[in-house]
Amino acid sequence: MSDVAARELRIVGFLCNWCSYGGADTAGVSRFKQPTDLRIIRVPCSGRVDPLFIVKALLNGADGVLVSGCHPRDCHYTDGNFYARRRLEMLKRLLPFLGIDERRFHYTWISASEGGKWQQTVTDFTKRVHELGPLHAKKEATP
Amino acid sequence: MADTGFVQKEKLNDFLNELSKDAVVYAPCLEGDTVIFKAFDSGTTLCLDRPANNPPKLVVFPQSETLFSFKYKKDAEDPRKMSVELEANTDFPRAIIFGARPCDAKGFRIYDSVYIDTNTPDPYYKGRREKTMIATLCCSAPSPGCFCVAVGGGPAHREGSDVLITQLEKGYFIEPVTEKGRAILNVPRIEDGEQYAEEAHKRQLESHDLVRNPFAEDGQPKISRALFDLDEFWEHVVSKCLSCGACTYLCPTCYCFNITDEQALNNGERIRSWDGCMFSHFTLEGSGHNPRPTKFKRFKNRVGHKFLYYPEKYNGVIACCGCGRCIRHCPVSVDISEIVSYLRGPRFEFTNEPPESMGTDTNSQEQKQ
Amino acid sequence: MTENKNPYLPDLATVIKVIDETPNIKSYQVILNDPEKMKMFSYEPGQVGQLSVFGVGESTFVINSPPTRMDYLQFSVMRVGEVTSVIHELHEGDQIGVRAPLGNWFPYEDMKGKKILFIGGGIGLAPLRTLILFMLDNRADYGDITILYGSRTPPDLCYKDDLKEWESRSDVSLILTVDTEYPGWDKRTGFVPTVLNEIAPSPEDTIAITCGPPIMIKFVLQNLAKLNFKDENIITTLEARMKCGIGICGRCNIGSKYICKDGPVFSLAQLKEYRAEI
């Protein structure tokens, strides 16, 4: 039921347990239609997301990575997403320096009630990654 | 058939292309300011002016290789049971190392004793070694740090080479050393080398005396066991060592390795990869105990392995070919030849001045104020 | 191992029985999957094998069942690192790899007619067990057999069935000790080296074989020297991180000797010659 009429790409999503994972759940329970390229990894907090997770995913076969946490000031652990914001912004700026299109990586804040925003984000992000095409098209997949 | 061959300077690339037709040719190529051994093709820039940063050992002993692959399979009858299948490949393509230096070639002889001449020969090393022809370029001048003549080698040493190449004004004089090496004379674009033989043999001898011998006093390394076993000696001479692996990974005679498993879903591989005795984890045991916990102990083992243990096992052969890479490329210029020369013992003056020739600074070397 | 075999390729084997020895030690009885290979398999007491869990790696263990009892090969595994932790999760029927036999063995021929003193601590009884069972199966060849074995607490004693049997035999003298008092323990307490001093065995015509934690070995060797045991009559086994098991990969050496190939069994005289640090 992919929205995008093309071969599925590999998109990895790191979602915080308290807000964004709930948001995705809300979208699911509300039966919002979503593309199916995304593989969700639930993390306790966006502050748990080491930028290296994203690099590792992109180097090892992912075509896009999405990170989503609680809105700033709403972190379950008070300030995890504040740290995350700095780190992820740093990575966002570093990726193009490596020759990786920064549009393959997106980070955002989605609360548990924002099922609609979740649906929109996944749909838009998946669409964008499809526009960019597979990252590892020319290279053989890493074993 | 002629006994020797000659390739005109401007025809060298064509010659290598001919060689590439039925073997992978590894040659020293320029990347930026770095010379590395890699598979030669039309896009690479050959560099024979100086020894490569890395030795060609990777051709026969790659940085990582698959020992075997394994597959877990679910039992159709009982899904809780898994069976395993293993698959190993020890069949390798033909390869030619072109432009190794005599020290590099000698390094393979050090490996052979350990990997082939044993009751459990290593099928991976042996398989590659047998398929590889080593064409060695004589050195016309020593590089900084070189000391091959002090460890039984020399700028035109033949041990380990299948073919010896001497660079002359007009081109390259090519001389088979082994039966395997004779095949090179059949390659198109090679001329009869006879008229160049005399000049080449003269040239081969020229640079021998330019190579330094840090063990000049005795002519060869001599190790005082008392000094070697003195912890304070090692603490004194290697305190600046960073414990990295540049020396071992660039060494044509270092052959230590690690074995690790990698698995994804039900498939995986057992991998052999370079490892180095300078790393702390090399000997770290599961329990947390480490028999060589300090860089002093590790460095002692490295020197010991090359200059004591290996010779003890293999008829006095020193497991160092004097290529100087560990000295040239050490980030802090640890000099193994200097350390071994100190080990002559029986005593070591811990306040030793550097030898006269190394000098200290003079007024002219002052930094501008 | 035959000349042309790939020395890195393990034989596939099946775990047929798992025995809980202590809270962190389990024994595994395994058989090679190829019945022909299992039938032809031969080794000497003290030789080791590499057990593979494919995907995790290999680890070295002594074959602690004797060559006189060839129904299976037994290995005892203490949970310490990556590989041993995964081995501890194995069950009957699971597939593993075995590369064996590797290394040297106890010089049991030279021990014939002599009195034998075994001194073990904790999982250090494993290599001794091979030789003890081998000697018991060839009992007439050897003189008095004394076994001094200790562990931290009674639950930490390995091979409890064997201990029971040895205790009941009249041709074996078994001395057990645990480090400190323990509820229900009515035998000796105290560290193995201390108990060794207390029982003060005579060095006359006796070979001492010891294996255990490094600190125990260190003091046992000191005390044996005090008891006038000669270096060549003291035998121990060494352990190190091993990978290849055939004397190439370079990590288990003491000087020019490789524990995996030239060991693991050494006499104290040899170790002194190699300047081993123990």
Added chain:
Amino acid sequence: MISQRLREAIAGVFSEVDVALAYQQGFDKLHATPCFMTMPEEINKLIWNPLCVHNLTSYLPSLKKKKVAVVVKGCDSRTIVQFMQEGLINRENVVIIGIPCNGVISVNKVLHETNHEPIEDITFGENGEITVKTLKGEKTLLLSDVCPDKCKTCQYPTPIVYDRLVGDPITSDKSPDSVYADIKEFENKTLEERLQYWEQEFDRCIRCYACRNACPMCICQDSCIAETRDPHWISQRATLSEKFMFHMIHALHLAGRCVECGECERACPMGIPVNKLKRKINLDMKELFGYEPGIDPEDKPPLYTFKVDEVTIKEHKI
């Protein structure tokens, strides 16, 4: 005569310390090498000239329990400041002998200029001219042509922190805007060109970890996740993606901490420009948070802290 004054300065503090770290002549004329001096007689070995490239402060964390005197250049002193920020040294155990510096040489650049002929002799003149002698003859070079890139844009020729200063302070005459000019220039390449560049560079990596071990801020050393099996970040396979990942680990663990001493790049035996990634991150740290590592001991690395309202970080739209 700075060498002599340096020897005197070290002799003056020698009784207070267990070991003094300085430079001595290395295996040939082109190389200095770090020396660990524990006896007063050794002070005569000490040299000071533009060959003294090493950042000696790299050794400080491993000598934390000892009292150490250490010779530092301006660039090296930033490491000490960063150590202080992160509590990695006991400042009172370190006697810093600062030396204002006009630039050191890059061994590789000198060798490049002499076509990699072995250097028979090298002398340093009054005005930054360097005379090198090889078997092929003599050649005069300019320090400004053969210095490491970091010297070309050096903002801190005089140590930021020191206990004794040997020589007169120098003020930088280099424009602060020049510091990251090369990074900005690299960003003019297309994405494909950049990826290709890094793939070619990293492919040479032999994973000897010289860059990591030479790095003063790589403090995990023997516990580096590049080698651990648990966590299992990378395998021992010599594939491009594993090499790439290792360099990303190195760069990201230094984000906002790298003092740009360039030791990683200098140490690399395969000529990989490993410092470039870290400098790119530093440029971003400067633009985003106005932060420069190794300047203020009271500061905090920007990724160890946050602001509730980050005015410089805009929310990204898809």
